[in-house]
Amino acid sequence: MDLQAQIQSLIDDAPQDGITPQLITAIAPVLEAIAQKLRHTQYYILQDLESRWVLTTLSNRNNPQVEKHVIYAFPTLQDVSMSSSTGLDPQVTALSVPVTHILFQLMALEPVDSIVFLEIPGVTDNGVEVRRDELQQLMQQQLRQNSFHNQIPPDIA
Numbered sequence: 001m002d003l004q005a006q007i008q009s010l011i012d013d014a015p016q017d018g019i020t021p022q023l024i025t026a027i028a029p030v031l032e033a034i035a036q037k038l039r040h041t042q043y044y045i046l047q048d049l050e051s052r053w054v055l056t057t058l059s060n061r062n063n064p065q066v067e068k069h070v071i072y073a074f075p076t077l078q079d080v081s082m083s084s085s086t087g088l089d090p091q092v093t094a095l096s097v098p099v100t101h102i103l104f105q106l107m108a109l110e111p112v113d114s115i116v117f118l119e120i121p122g123v124t125d126n127g128v129e130v131r132r133d134e135l136q137q138l139m140q141q142q143l144r145q146n147s148f149h150n151q152i153p154p155d156i157a
Contacts, residue, residue, distance in 0.1 A: 001041060001042070001098055002041065003031075003032050003035050003036065003041065003099075003100060004032075006035075006041070006098040006099070006100040006101065007024070007028045007031065007032065007100055009098070009101075010024050010031075010100060010101060010104055011024050011025060023143075024104070026142060026143055026146045027104075027139045027142050027143065029142060030135070030138045030139050030142045031100045031103050031104060032100070034103055034130060034135070034138075035099045035100050035103060037128070038099055038117050038119065038128060039075070039119045039120075040075050040099065040117075040119070041098065041099055042096050042097060042098050042099060043073035043074055043075060043096075043097060043099060043102060043117060043118075044073070044074040044075075044076070044077055044079070044080050044094040044095065044096055044097075045071065045072075045073055045074075045094070045095050045097050045102065046071075046072065046080065046092050046093070046094055046095075047092065047093055047094075047095050048091060048092055049091055053071050053105075053109070053112075054071065054092055055069050055070070055071060055111065055112065056069070056070050056071070056072060057069055058070060068113040068114065069111050069112050069113050069114075070112065070113060070114045070115065070116050070129075071109070071112055071114075071115050071116070072115075072116050072118060072127070073097075073099075073102055073115055073116065073117045073118065074094070074118050075118055075119060075120070075121050076121045077094055077096075078121070078122075079118060079121055079122065079124060080094040082122070082124060083118075083124040099117075102115060103115075103130065103135065106130065106132050106135055107132065107135060107136055107139065109132065112132055113131060113132060113133075114129045114130060114131045114132060115129070115130050115132075116128070116129050117129075117130065
């Protein structure tokens with residue numbers, strides 16, 4: 001599914017509450033711009049039996065007290081099983097998710113600091129990190145430019 005179709009799918013599947021489809025339309029340029037910098041239109045995300053995305057906690061090598069919480073997005077199903085033992089865990093499955101949907105979901109994933117998009121099949125030690133705080137900042141700027149921010153409920157994300 002190309003990026004335009006992905007955005008349209010987000011709009012079509014949004015709650016018809018009078019604001020969410022307009023919000024998605026307003027932030028679509030940000031979602032598309034970031035998605036265009038990535039190599040794939042869909043990625044595999046690990047999820048548990050309750051359909052929650054699997055979170056990985058990373059520690060800083062020089063300062064182990066500094067941690068961040070990431071979700072890995074894999075380019076192929078084979079990369080899921082190559083990357084870690086979670087790919088072999090029967091409690092965890094891999095779900096194919098369009099890239100714009102991953103980015104949109106990132107806004108609401110409070111404990112998550114970043115999504116790490118692994119770009120090259122077979123290479124699991126190098127990825128593109130998209131930080132949630134930076135994504136939210138870009139979306140807020142986009143909404144301000146569209147004069148949409150006055151209509152957004154304060155608890156949207």
